[in-house]
Amino acid sequence: MDRQQRIIQMFNDISPTYDRLNRILSFGIDQRWRRNACQAALQNHGRPVRHLVDVATGTGDLILCWREAGRATGTPIQQVTGVDPAQGMLELARRKVKNARFIEAPATSLPLEDEAADMVSISYGIRNVLDVDGALREFHRVLEPGGHLLILEFMSPARPGLVDRIGRFYMSRLLPKVGAFISRDPEAYSYLPESIQGFLTSQALVEKLEAAGFEMVQVKDDTFGISTRFVARRPPRD
Ligand SMILES: C[S@@+](CC[C@H](N)C(=O)[O-])C[C@H]1O[C@@H](n2cnc3c(N)ncnc32)[C@H](O)[C@@H]1O
Known part of the structure; x- marks a missing residue:
C-alpha cells in the first residue's frame, strides 16, 4: 500500500467515531468555521449554485453547512455531489445527507465532466492529498x-507565535491521547498534528492556487x- 492509500485506509478505519471526535476535539468550533466560510463563498458567488461538488466530503458535514448557509443567505443550491475515496466515510455521509449523490474517488481524479460545477469545496481534506497541485488543477x-x-x-504557521505554540501543544500532546482513547486508533490521531506540521503555509497554498489558474x-x-x-475563483470568460 502506498502512502496515499494508507492515509485513505486510516480514514476508513476511524470513520465510525469521526463525527463524535471532531465535535469533542474542536469543542464544536469547527461547525462555526464551516458555516461562516460557506456564507462568505455564497456571498461572493452572488447567484444560485447550480452544482456544488464537495471533495473529501467525509461524512458530509460541509454539505449540511452549505445548505444552512444557502438558507441564511437566500441562495438556492440545486445539485449536490460529495466525493471521497474512503468508502467508510461515504456510507455515513449517505445516511446523514439526503438529496445528494456520493462518489468514491480521490481529489486528483474526479469522475466529472469539464466545467460540471459552479462551486467546489474541500474542508480539512487538501492536507491529506499528497499531490496538491494535481488536485487544484x-x-x-x-x-x-x-x-x-x-x-x-x-495550515502550517509561517511565524509560530505564542498562540501557535499553545495550539501545537494541544495538537501534538493532548489531541492524540484523547483521539486514540475514543477511536482506539493511536496512529490516526498522531497523524493529524504531523500532517499539519508538514503541510503548506497559507502563502504557499495561495501561490499554488494562482499557478493552477485561480484568482x-x-x-x-x-x-x-x-x-x-x-x-x-476560476476567472470568467471575457
Ligand atoms: C479530516 S476529513 C474531512 C472530512 C470533511 N470534509 C469534514 O470537513 O469533516 C479528511 C477526508 O479526506 C479524505 N481523503 C483522504 N485522502 C484523499 C484524497 N487523496 N482525495 C480526496 N479525499 C481524500 C478522507 O477520506 C477524509 O474523509
Whole structure:
C-alpha cells in the first residue's frame, strides 16, 4: 500500500467515531468555521449554485453547512455531489445527507465532466492529498469559468507565535491521547498534528492556487489562525 492509500485506509478505519471526535476535539468550533466560510463563498458567488461538488466530503458535514448557509443567505443550491475515496466515510455521509449523490474517488481524479460545477469545496481534506497541485488543477477543470472554490484547512504557521505554540501543544500532546482513547486508533490521531506540521503555509497554498489558474477572492484566518479559509475563483470568460 502506498502512502496515499494508507492515509485513505486510516480514514476508513476511524470513520465510525469521526463525527463524535471532531465535535469533542474542536469543542464544536469547527461547525462555526464551516458555516461562516460557506456564507462568505455564497456571498461572493452572488447567484444560485447550480452544482456544488464537495471533495473529501467525509461524512458530509460541509454539505449540511452549505445548505444552512444557502438558507441564511437566500441562495438556492440545486445539485449536490460529495466525493471521497474512503468508502467508510461515504456510507455515513449517505445516511446523514439526503438529496445528494456520493462518489468514491480521490481529489486528483474526479469522475466529472469539464466545467460540471459552479462551486467546489474541500474542508480539512487538501492536507491529506499528497499531490496538491494535481488536485487544484482538477478543481479548476471541473469548475465553470466564474465558479468558486472554497478551501478550509489547518495550515502550517509561517511565524509560530505564542498562540501557535499553545495550539501545537494541544495538537501534538493532548489531541492524540484523547483521539486514540475514543477511536482506539493511536496512529490516526498522531497523524493529524504531523500532517499539519508538514503541510503548506497559507502563502504557499495561495501561490499554488494562482499557478493552477485561480484568482484569489479571500484568505481569512479563524480563531487565531487555527483554521484558514481560502475563497478563489476560476476567472470568467471575457
Ligand atoms: C479530516 S476529513 C474531512 C472530512 C470533511 N470534509 C469534514 O470537513 O469533516 C479528511 C477526508 O479526506 C479524505 N481523503 C483522504 N485522502 C484523499 C484524497 N487523496 N482525495 C480526496 N479525499 C481524500 C478522507 O477520506 C477524509 O474523509
